[in-house]
Amino acid sequence: MAEDRISKLPDAILQHILSSIDLKQAVQTSILSKRWKSLWCSLPNLDFNFRRLAVQNGVDLAWSDHNQRFMPRFMHFVTQFLSQRDHSSNVAKFKLSSSHMAGTDSGFVEKCLDYAINHGVQHLDIDAYCYSPPVKFPDGLFASTTLRELRLRQYIDRSPFELSWFGEVDSASVSGFWADHLCSEAQDFGNIVSRSVLFTGTTDGTDLNSV
Amino acid sequence: MAPKNKNPNGENVVPEVQQKKTQALILKSSDGEEFSISKSAAGLSVAIKNMMEDDCAGGVIPLPLVDGGTLARVITYLNKHAEDGASDEDKRKFDEEFLSGMEVDVLCDVALAGNYLDIRGLFHDVCQRIVNGMKNKSVEWVRKTFRIESDFTAEEEEQIKKEYAWAWEGVDSDAD
Numbered sequence: 001m002a003e004d005r006i007s008k009l010p011d012a013i014l015q016h017i018l019s020s021i022d023l024k025q026a027v028q029t030s031i032l033s034k035r036w037k038s039l040w041c042s043l044p045n046l047d048f049n050f051r052r053l054a055v056q057n058g059v060d061l062a063w064s065d066h067n068q069r070f071m072p073r074f075m076h077f078v079t080q081f082l083s084q085r086d087h088s089s090n091v092a093k094f095k096l097s098s099s100h101m102a103g104t105d106s107g108f109v110e111k112c113l114d115y116a117i118n119h120g121v122q123h124l125d126i127d128a129y130c131y132s133p134p135v136k137f138p139d140g141l142f143a144s145t146t147l148r149e150l151r152l153r154q155y156i157d158r159s160p161f162e163l164s165w166f167g168e169v170d171s172a173s174v175s176g177f178w179a180d181h182l183c184s185e186a187q188d189f190g191n192i193v194s195r196s197v198l199f200t201g202t203t204d205g206t207d208l209n210s211v
Numbered sequence: 212m213a214p215k216n217k218n219p220n221g222e223n224v225v226p227e228v229q230q231k232k233t234q235a236l237i238l239k240s241s242d243g244e245e246f247s248i249s250k251s252a253a254g255l256s257v258a259i260k261n262m263m264e265d266d267c268a269g270g271v272i273p274l275p276l277v278d279g280g281t282l283a284r285v286i287t288y289l290n291k292h293a294e295d296g297a298s299d300e301d302k303r304k305f306d307e308e309f310l311s312g313m314e315v316d317v318l319c320d321v322a323l324a325g326n327y328l329d330i331r332g333l334f335h336d337v338c339q340r341i342v343n344g345m346k347n348k349s350v351e352w353v354r355k356t357f358r359i360e361s362d363f364t365a366e367e368e369e370q371i372k373k374e375y376a377w378a379w380e381g382v383d384s385d386a387d
Contacts, residue, residue: 005319006341006357013326013338020342027378031350031371032359057381073380080377 007035011042019045023081024056042089048078048112049097067102074098075108082115090146091119098128106130114138117147125151236263237271238286244279245271246286252293256285257329276327281320284309288333306332310340315357 325334
């Protein structure tokens with residue numbers, strides 16, 4: 001007699017499997033049966049991708065106004081996901097890849113950073129273009145004992161990030177730091193942040209690998 | 212299902228590659244079957260390697276969480292990956308064939324064993340097979356493929372969809 005073998009696998013294995021499925025579909029598995037209802041809630045690797053979600057929702061992103069129109073839905077998805085997630089479960093990886101053709105609300109990015117930091121994130125990767133005001137990093141960012149890798153990406157020649165904040169940085173616990181395509185202000189950035197920090201690909205071509 | 216690596220007398224058939232290797236140990240499945248395996252092949256399992264190092268087993272390592280049928284499959288995999296002169300391409304082809312013939316139940320058993328025995332490559336590949344059966348598939352498809360029976364009432368199901376409405380945007384319910 002055919003039986004439901006997969007549902008008898010331990011949570012850790014099922015979550016490993018769900019980690020290879022897109023977050024949206026992972027949430028949808030909650031409807032499979034009671035066994036699956038809450039599995040997605042404690043997934044440790046969160047990868048929010050604007051483009052992928054748009055495609056799944058049948059949105060064509062060829063035009064920038066489509067990007068702008070889809071932005072609230074993307075932010076809604078991320079916000080709902082985080083608020084309905086199990087808050088006692090830590091986050092290992094947090095990746096936010098937003099639109100390159102539409103601005104991302106800086107308050108929203110700050111909330112994402114807060115959530116990630118408050119949930120013990122180890123790998124943090126933010127790729128978002130924010131209109132002013134610039135993103136303020138949460139105080140806990142470099143006080144974090146868990147953070148191992150921080151990656152900030154930006155494809156517009158203007159940094160959305162509040163660079164002066166990094167005066168407070170103690171990056172001893174962070175082994176990798178990437179700031180791709182930041183503007184030339186990144187040089188100041190490099191002077192502030194300690195030597196263990198690694199920069200790649202600033203827009204003016206400055207090599208900051210050995211600050 | 213009967214393990215395939217037995218001859219008609221019920222003895223375990225030891226693949227040739229194993230016979231060439233002098234150092235061997237015995238793995239004992241949950242249902243009491245014993246399998247001979249070279250130390251080099253067994254060592255590809257981190258868990259077995261640790262047990263060998265602890266030398267707690269006296270040449271026989273009991274694996275109470277793995278049944279004979281599954282253990283036979285795992286050993287086939289380990290032997291191939293420990294084979295002298297097997298190129299990466301050979302192994303890749305073997306893995307492909309090895310996994311493609313498996314029913315979902317078997318995939319689940321092998322995933323469990325791969326995790327327990329800490330055989331990273333096997334665990335990863337077998338999970339990927341399971342993922343392929345779910346990825347971009349409708350709920351109904353996944354239920355059917357993995358024989359998952361819903362224990363929700365229609366009302367409960369509607370309630371969950373409402374609760375997570377943000378994850379159902381753009382999903383045509385008829386496509387289920």
